[in-house]
Amino acid sequence: MSVRVVLVDDQTLVRTGFRLVLDATDDIEVVGEAADGSHALDVVARTRPDVVLMDVRMPGLDGIEATRRIRCGPSPAKVIILTTFDLDEYVLAGLRAGASGFLLKDALAADLVTAIRVVVAGEAVAAPSVTRRLFAHYLGRSPAPRPADERLATLTGREREVLTLITHGLSNAEIAVSLSLAESTVKTHLGRILTKLSLRDRVQAVILGYECGLAASQVSG
Structure with missing residues (x-):
């Protein structure tokens, strides 16, 4: 059974790039996309994904609040926070809101696929050393x-x-x-x-x- 993924980012190019990578993977299926937090809640409710790739800096409802609402929902999907920098001040807020980890937007295709698989398996996304550095900071x-x-x-x-x-x-x-x-x-x-x-x-x-x-x-x- 494929892992169902929803992509949430206000940049169309970012979503397209992630979709191209994931569509080439046999065990992962992109079931929806959203350009902001409010739309993400609707898409998640409709598609019931296993994992959401969530940007945090978006117009309207931001990714942190969207993550909190998704994780408190009746069928909470796992959330991976997308960030440009590995010490982004928003990342920790996203993790506190219930995200399972974070991923750099310029991550390699293999890292993106691995991150999704790792989250579904119940582990944290980021390498422990990176996660520890973020929390310590x-x-x-x-x-x-x-x-x-x-x-x-x-x-x-x-x-x-x-x-x-x-x-x-x-x-x-x-x-x-x-x-x-x-x-x-x-x-x-x-x-x-x-x-x-x-x-x-x-x-x-x-x-x-x-x-x-x-x-x-x-x-x-």
């Missing part, structure tokens, strides 16, 4: 640790270790090696973390980890 480069943060009180010791490693940008496979666990066990811990902390996905977990000072905690392994 906007949330503070040296967040002070807060061991007693009440938001983490419901986690077990192992779950806190996993969250710390996620905050440091490690993938599930890397966490498994660091903690001598099966990768399936790491996925189970991640699922419990998201449930206990009422988080949408891995990106939201990284944001919370930075806010709680886990980026300053020592990485195991």
Whole structure:
């Protein structure tokens, strides 16, 4: 079954370029396009895509609010924020609104396809090092640790270790090696973390980890 994608950008040329790349991919289907946030909501409601590629700087309803509404909708699609710069001030707001990651507009065709597949699989779009750099830039480069943060009180010791490693940008496979666990066990811990902390996905977990000072905690392994 193909991954259904909606393209949202006020530049026709950008949408056309993305469509040409995706139309050449067997397992991805572009089911709609929109030039602004309001139109995007209509297209998403009508087509029910799996993934939305969302620009943030658009006239009328911007991509951040459109992302928030899509993610709070009855059938929330995954959203990938499109940005021109990898430290765009709007990216973090988009991630907070529920986007699963971000992608540079000048990304290679292979990176675009991979990003969509990765999001559908439940991972974050951007490479961990890039995502960490973005969060560090906007949330503070040296967040002070807060061991007693009440938001983490419901986690077990192992779950806190996993969250710390996620905050440091490690993938599930890397966490498994660091903690001598099966990768399936790491996925189970991640699922419990998201449930206990009422988080949408891995990106939201990284944001919370930075806010709680886990980026300053020592990485195991």
